[in-house]
Amino acid sequence: MINYFTIEFLKIRTYKTVWILLGIFILGFALGGSALESMLNKTITDNTSGSLIPLPGFSLYLFPSVWQNLFFIAGFVKLFPGFLFVMLVTNEFTHDTIRQNVITGMSKNQILNSKVVMATSIALITTLVVFLIALTNGLIHKTPEIPFGTLFQKLEFVPAYFLEIMTYLMVCLFFALTLRKPIVAILSMLVYSIIAEPIIAYKLGASMNQFLPLKAAANLIRIPRTTLMEFFGYEFQEYVAGKDILICLAYCLLFYFVLRLIMKRRDL
């Protein structure tokens, strides 16, 4: 396990692009995530000036709802770690280093395991970044009326986000290991996640589409409660459903074992 991590870490340790991308991600989410509340509220006041019913503003950063709010928003930027991961894996096909790693003494299963360890690491780092940004914003906006204990409520969204990213990265890994070419894998991933799965999800309907991998991942953290949406009688789910966790875990295992079979059969 540690050996897999070391091998993968050596591959990126002095790879500047990775660290630049990570920096952009942290900075972008820190700025975007922190400025979102005022941006949303400004949009509302701009568009409802003169309206008879004053629309309520957002308050994203109050404990404990800050966890669901920011991890929900972070669900939209998972493309970023996904892109990084697909790039790193397909790079190794471009330069034939996966082949060389097998020749050097890794089994094909060990190659797959090392990529899963890499996905886990990326998911952990992404979760940690979002967690720290949510925590900081929560502490900045904390008023004396909010008891300190609320900080620890609804922390279930933290591991839920980790699972969401992990499921997403396993789908990415599937595209990367089967298609191998960077551009082909990244484009296919984009087409699948933005066009193909949403269309299938629409055709299947809500009762069935929860079983689609990316839909299941997105379902882990549902849209947070907002007064605005409550106006329209929207039903909110302010917890992580066990059923969604199970579907995601099942997909992670499924992709892992399908990839094992594919790796075993294909030449490198």
Place this chain on the structure above:
Amino acid sequence: MKETILEIQNLNKRYGKIHAVNDLSLKIKQGQIYGILGPNGSGKTTTLGIILGVINADSGSYKWFGQTPNAATRRKIGAILEHPNFLPYLSAKENLKIICQIRNVPYQDIDRVLQIVNLSSRSRSLYKTYSYGMKQRLAIAAALLGDPGVLILDEPTNGLDPAGIAEVRALIRKVASTDKTIILASHLLDEVQKICTHVLVIHNGKKIQSSTVEEIVNNGYKVEIEAADFINLRKSAEESPFIKSFSGEGNKLLCTLEEGKTAEEVNQYFFSKGIVLKQLNPIHQSLEQHFLALLNDD
């Protein structure tokens, strides 16, 4: 009796209509420098890819060190397949650390192998800044990490300049003198003849011949002879028990001898028949001539 390092039995691999490896069997013993010789596209790299675990064979089997092969047996083999494979955005040293990590070799060994291939001064440069010759040398360095008992080198002098070629060949000979087993795939006859002790000739995935290099060079040993009495010379040559075949040209005969026969015995034989040879030229066949003859036969 030397230990068998590699045994291949009836290996087959097809790519659609192309039979890349066709019922190939071979045995390599410890300390041999085994050349796999064949023109481009003859199945050399496919064969090596199979025994290195990156290509699945359709049928047949192979054993390393008498064991069913797995990742652990590969760690005892240093190998280059086709071209050098490294991450371009890492330095040479960082790339070698990955290999060390996989093989469980301490990082200190990196300096030793870089010294051997003469890349110590450029160990911190990014791989993408290397010339092709340097990349090839780095690949050899990677294969030497952990001092494995077996080396597989696929076209190791490909893309090198003459000085680089000489350097790499000297390096291989140096490594070979330490009782290591080396498998060298090449389409260069000269290279195999200069370095190898044994040779397997393959064409279209099929084994055409396998023997020691010495046997090939001495096999079909030829002599050119000339005598004043050409008719008698011809007649005696025909009756001779050890002249396999001959062809005439002017007053000269070019005779192919049975294995083990020498020019001296030829001289003696004709003298006993009352023929005095005016000329007797032993002709050594090079591996190249032999190789071309084999390919033409096929």
